[in-house]
Amino acid sequence: GSVRDALWIAIYDSIYDYLNGDLTIYYAKVKMTNALSEYYIAAADIAYQDGGGILPLDEDTAAFANGELQAQLGFADSLFATLKGLKKEGDFDANQEASDHADGYTLSLDALYNGVKMSAAGSKMLTLVGTDGKVSCHDCQKYKGERHKASWWLSRCIFGPPFRMFECGG
DSSP: OHHHHHHHHHHHHHHHHHHTTSSOHHHHHHHHHHHHHHHHHHHHHHHHHHTTOOSSOOHHHHHHHHHHHHHHHHHHHHHHHHHHHHHHHOOOOHHHHHHHHHHHHHHHHHHHHHHHHHHHHTTOEEEOOOOOOSSOOHHHHHHTTOEEEHHHHHHTTOOSSSOTTSTTOO
């Protein structure tokens, strides 16, 4: 929770401060990418321990966590290119833009946490459970109640929520 909150604030501040002219694009992006790096590493360590693992991360889990971080860093590059265009047009709500992107990045952090936690669980048996949401998608219904090793779920990219591969997004 505290890592998630800290990342949300860092993302929000980077975007809001850039859009309001308090930070240059370079410093805003550096601030954001540094926060992503710091908090993704922290979340992976916490998740691994929460899943029953003993630090350091095993090689496969470290590769997974690094891959997720690299993806987010890539998204940050394209985000600031988009924000630059938005700022140039001048028709935007800085608070809404910052909040929406902070929400998105913290959802991705949730997925990282859940994936690393499941990776640490290895052969532990897990069952997909929960109450249906507003819309119960085909994927949710397909896997609901199924019981498999954590590694089985991971091999199918089913960790979360959010479930990126599900039609409902989890």
